[in-house]
Ligand code: BES
């Protein structure tokens with residue numbers, strides 16, 4: 001891979017300029033006003049893939065945002081790597097907290113600052129450029145297929161159906177993606193577990209209009225009071241979730257496994273300081289590493305209702321609503337958990353209010369195989385570039401489509417992410433450290449090389 005390395009070095013500035021063009025497209029999948037931008041981002045990827053030298057690249061229409069598919073096939077005697085990534089990004093609010101425009105990427109403090117700089121435009125783009133380098137230098141050792149979607153941040157609604165319909169086209173030996181993080185730049189890691197998710201929008205409806213809180217207070221169930229107390233009932237003082245049956249299928253890991261994941265370095269003081277909190281919080285009896293990686297959680301992502309503008313307004317609101325997400329772990333099933341949640345949440349509502357529950361999305365947890373030839377190849381590549389063997393990392397995040405790939409296509413994934421926790425994904429001031437961008441470009445070709453040799 002000597003020529004590939006040289007090519008990357010010589011073309012680094014151009015790669016960054018192209019990435020900046022990609023990032024500048026505000027492809028926010030949850031925002032219905034961004035439909036054209038979704039198409040533009042997909043088109044950008046298709047052109048980049050063509051310029052990188054794929055045999056063909058196409059935009060596949062779905063009921064949602066388009067999927068970009070491309071391939072470069074050398075022959076039947078080569079292994080096939082299927083690259084996955086997403087071109088959609090999260091919304092940017094609160095905008096006033098950004099130090100620079102989220103869609104005008106800039107380099108400061110050795111990082112790229114913009115929405116999508118890491119998640120997942122920056123990380124996805126390294127795969128196109130690593131491929132371009134190997135391909136143009138005649139050092140590509142494997143067949144490659146690319147599949148980029150524009151709905152990951154809203155639950156990948158179109159992709160699993162599309163995979164089912166395109167099983168033959170997507171035949172591959174392994175799926176490779178960079179949409180996760182490492183523990184730190186000097187603690188290289190490969191993600192071995194992702195949590196599942198079940199996400200709901202709940203609404204408590206009371207009177208048919210906002211009421212005077214003096215004239216009606218005391219005789220009408222206030223939807224905000226009710227919602228707050230229902231939410232409080234979802235967890236107990238030990239940080240356990242109270243939904244009946246919730247823990248029934250949670251995999252209780254062996255002491256040996258728990259000790260092994262807990263041996264990964266975790267500096268609690270640094271962690272607290274990095275996010276400005278004074279104490280960590282969570283389920284009694286589990287360490288921070290376990291709470292985040294192998295235990296399920298329930299969090300409110302948003303809450304609204306009543307009067308929130310300037311000054312005081314004395315009302316009993318007509319309704320209140322909240323967004324509730326549960327992160328799930330092996331072997332929980334999100335469909336079953338969803339049913340249990342809906343049943344329980346309705347059962348704790350008092351008389352006098354109506355409860356509406358809408359499921360926004362969900363997905364199953366994923367456990368990687370850390371003995372497979374592909375995992376070993378990834379581990380060797382990371383060791384070469386970072387100078388240390390990677391630690392298996394049980395991440396708290398979710399990429400629900402990864403378990404669908406396993407179910408629909410029968411292919412396991414390698415989660416070779418280059419993000420860092422300081423990248424602030426989903427937050428204001430998202431960034432991607434340039435040294436990690438460089439290391440991704442170095443690691444990916446080595447993965448191809450080692451995997452081809454297995
Ligand atoms: N890239 C993240 C997931 C991630 C980040 C996993 C870091 C592990 C480490 C992905 O884009 C994401 O944010 N996924 C959503 C999924 C959800 C919307 C279904 C998530 O985890 O909230």
Ligand code: ZN
Pocket residue numbers: 090119153425426
């Ligand atoms: Zn994300």
